[in-house]
Amino acid sequence: MSIFRTLLAGGIIASVSTVSAMTAAQADTWRYAFEEAMDEVQGKYAQKFKEEIEANSDHEIQLFPYGTLGESADIMEQAQAGILQFVDQSPGFTGALIPEAQVFFVPYLLPDDEEQLFEFFRTSKAVNEMFPELYAKQGLELLTMFPEGEVxxxxxxxxxxxxxxxxxxxxxxxxxxxxxxxxxxxxxxxxxxxxxxxxxxxxxxxxxxxxxxxxxxxxxxxxxxxxxxxxxxxNFTTAVMANQDFYAGLSDADKEVVQNATDAAFEYILEYQKGQxxxxxxxxxxxxxxxxxxxxxxxxxxxxxxxxxxxxxxxxxxxxxxxxxxxxxxxxxxxxxx
Incomplete structure (x- = not known):
């Protein structure tokens, strides 16, 4: 059933993409799925990411909110298979795949203070240096992690x-x-x-x-x-990833576009959450x-x-x-x- 859903998702994407026959690294249209609706935090981040990519390159981003391509397990499978170029998924669902990601679910570990929390995600060596190596072992390029709000x-x-x-x-x-x-x-x-x-x-x-x-x-x-x-x-945490083969195949210029869009969307979503x-x-x-x-x-x-x-x-x-x-x-x- 899981394989069927992946094939079905591939068929859906192919039908709406004008460049489906091209390789992921060459594609002008990049596909990005996430676990929430368009007007929720992950959706707001994705829209800002899309805006930055499209403003600074010739590429287009197609967004697939929750339910479009199945459950969380389905979109992760599709990202690893290269059907999706980008995926946003909470460590809560990647815990079986990357056990160390479960650290975000040790109770009372993250700070209550919002500014301390945001600065932790900006500067943490664990988040920004150690986690990318763990995600890479699963064929994923970790672009960023960010909090979504107190649980x-x-x-x-x-x-x-x-x-x-x-x-x-x-x-x-x-x-x-x-x-x-x-x-x-x-x-x-x-x-x-x-x-x-x-x-x-x-x-x-x-x-x-x-x-x-x-x-x-x-x-x-x-x-x-x-x-x-x-x-x-x-505090609920999520992670934005790219398919590693896709990312590795990008030109240096496109990698810079992706990183700049990631950073801009990261700062945007932290500001968006204040008072939420x-x-x-x-x-x-x-x-x-x-x-x-x-x-x-x-x-x-x-x-x-x-x-x-x-x-x-x-x-x-x-x-x-x-x-x-x-x-x-x-x-x-x-x-x-x-």
Whole structure:
């Protein structure tokens, strides 16, 4: 079925591309898929990237938002196969492919302070030097990583302590460390493809899920939950990649165009996000006035923080010496921006 979807996607792309018979490196039209809608964070980044590429070269970028070419696993497969030239995918979905990428799901590792967070992504040696080597082993050229917003948890019942998660099935991405995180928090983690989440919440198959606030608003997840809680455990991260063979085949001039577009879109998306969470909260309140939104105090968060230690140990167990070295550099980079 996976191969069928890839072939089908290839057929769809070929039918809309006037240059499908050309090799990827020669193509005037480059294809870029991502995991969100056009008006969400990944879509806004992609549109800015497209704008910069097309303003500074003769190339065209075709954008494929979520659902156009299948689920997250499908677009990654297509990027590795060279059907897509660019793909934006969260480390949450690449955790099985690149176990070290799960470091972004160690709870309470990333800073709460927005400016510190942004500077970390700009300057981190782990992100900008170590991760590209790991992605390269999977045939991917890592162009950038950026945060998308603080993660909130939607549930049917209030969650103020780990014991409130008892018997609560929380949807998680297909990411082993995220599963360990919610086990540590006391919940029952339930991996599901995104396309199944709303219906599963509606029917009670699951009782909770996590996402940045803008995504909770745009996908109307408040309709199938009654509580939104911030335990302060994470900020959603995503990664923009190119097919490595395609990128290697570019001229130096085209590589410069891609890098400049990457940098411009990166700074644009950080600025775009400022105030986004507060705006999304107001949008949720307007849509459902009786919805309960809670930010746990430092004291309330401490039991969740205490559980984070065992998740960090699980990460090292999954990734060995390479993961341990990455985590140490990660922490050093975070300390440098405080």
């Amino acid at each position: 909130g948890i939607t549930t049917k019942e209030p969650v103020n302590a780990p014991e409130d998660f008892d018997q609560v099935k929380v949807r998680v991405m297909t990411n082993p460390l995220l599963v360990e995180s919610y086990k540590a928090f006391g919940a029952t983690p339930t991996p599901l493809p995104w396309g199944e989440v709303y219906g599963a919440l509606q029917t009670g198959i699951i009782q909770g899920q996590e996402n940045p606030t803008f995504y909770i608003l745009s996908n109307k997840l408040y309709e199938v939950s009654d509580y939104l809680t911030y335990i302060g455990h994470n 969470t507060a705006e999304a909260i107001e949008g949720i309140k307007a849509a459902k006035p009786d919805y309960t939104i809670t930010v746990l105090s430092d004291e309330q968060r401490q039991p969740f923080r205490d559980a984070a230690g065992q998740v960090e140990e699980a990460f090292i167990g999954m990734t060995g010496d390479s993961g341990k070295a990455l985590l140490e550099q990660f922490k050093a980079d975070l300390e440098a921006v405080k």
